[in-house]
Amino acid sequence: MxxxxxxxxxxxxxxxxxxxxxxxxxxxxxxxxGKGHDSAAALAVQQNPSDAATDPSDNSADTPQKFAQFRMIKAYEAP
Amino acid sequence: MSYYFSKHPGLFTYILLIAVSVLSFLYFDPTPSMIGVLSVFWGMYICMRVLSLYELSEHFDLFSSQKLSSKTSNYSLAKLPKDLAHRAVAPENLKRSAFALLCVHARTMVWLALALIYAAYYIHSSSAQLSQYDLVANIAVFFMIGAAFWAGQSYAYSNRASRILFAFFGVLSALCLYHAAPLIDLQSLLALQNAPLKVQTLILALLLAYTAFTLIYSITRGARNTLSILLGLTLLAALSLLYFSLSETQQNTALWICGWGFFSLFWIRVYSMSQKRYVLYQCE
Missing domain, CATH: 1.20.5 (Single alpha-helices involved in coiled-coils or other helix-helix interfaces)
Structure with a gap:
């Protein structure tokens, strides 16, 4: 051209x-x-279900702030 | 600020975007939100650059055929000496800047199409392993690399701009290499020989091979800047080697943004047409 x-x-x-x-x-x-955060956390839990079930007494994920932090960490961990 | 600079994104904007992107990948380990902000800035910049080049493309024929310095055709506007001087010089500048339109040459468009195929296959193959969020972040980084490569070409036709870009990318590449050097693992290069060939690697290899082939083809067609093209080939080889020896690190991303921007300076030299050959015809 x-x-x-x-x-x-x-x-x-x-x-x-x-x-x-x-x-x-x-x-x-x-x-x-950050609309994909939820799916990121879900996928992370799906891939590592042991993380969610290691300590049943730990209710940290229920607290909104800590859950948000949990989601952020999971979202940034590249497999 | 003049009309031109207010509307058309210039070299400074490009340099600023490259510097911010590369330094953020080198030093700050950017979060997806940061990548998102960078991606928005890159997208806006590319949009403006496209509009600017589109305007040039649409008006080039019109301006090149008009006699802008003529007082008869532009009587109402040709008043001040400064304006007259501008009108005398403007067509020449416009003619030169029309070389920026080479960035939409078919060869570059094929490069972009191959890169898009690579990105599409990356989405297809990684959608099971990566979350949607990480996938989008990685695609945004791919687009940044493509944008750095494409926009670099639109400035590199100018000798002055290419000198500035050469110095800038030289310094930035040295900085990237300084940070990436301890992470280079040659064992992963050797391991590639035994690893099963993935389709994704194959598409990337096709993209690199196409780029190298285009450069070599232009040499065989008698391009003027053979030295620049050879330097481009060397840079391409170095980029490929570093990509496969530095596996998925932030330094690798920074190096690729900077490296493809740098490579665009050499890629534009492919379009320098064949040499003029003066032949002396002897009359018998």
Whole structure:
């Protein structure tokens, strides 16, 4: 493609990259709002059920603050 | 602030985004929320850059055919000497900046398509092991690498900008290597020989091979900047080796964002067309 070529092919490319950038913004907002935390915690518990059942007397996960902390830790641990 | 700088994202914005992304991966071990913020900034920047290049693309033919310095066609606007001087220089600048449009060349679009295939396969293969949240964070990082590569090209056509970018990426790469050097494990490279070949690795290898092939092809077609292209090939080889020897660490991510940004400087040299050859014809 030379610089003097028609704009039509370039328009398609710009549209493709604009879509890509919109998707990137969407992913960014998804990460900021943290909507995937619940599924992350569920998956972490599903993968390591022993963590949830090690100490039945420990009710720390019931406390909202501690549960939130638990979820955060589980979410950030990459398997 | 002039109209141009208020609307079009410049080199400084690009450098700032790269520096913030790389340093956050090197020093702060970013959380998914931080990656999200970076991703939003990158997305907004790419959107603005696309609009800026689109405007240039749409108006290039019109401006190149118009005589902007003519007082007859622009009588009402051509008043001040400064304005006249600008009008005399503007078409030339526009003509040069039209080289930025090479970043939407078919070769680059194929690169982006291959990278998207890699990302799609990564989602497909890792969806069982990773949570949705981690998966999105990793995809956002992939997109950052692609954005760094694509946007770098749109500045690298200019000699002055490419010199600035060369110095910037040189310093940043040295910093990344300084942090990553203790983590390099050559055993994992050797272990790749015996490991079963994954489709994901195969797609990545295809992307790297395509990039290398394009560079070599341009040399065979008589591209002018052979030295730059050879340097690009060396950088590509180094990036591949470091990727496979530094397994999934933050330093590796920082190195790849910085490395692909650096590589875009050499990639744009592929488009320098063949040399002019002056032939002396002798009349008999």
């Amino acid at each position: 030379r610089i003097n070529d028609s704009n039509i092919s370039r328009r398609g490319a710009f549209f493709f990259i604009a879509l890509f950038s919109c998707l990137q913004i969407f992913l960014g907002f998804f990460l900021i709002t």
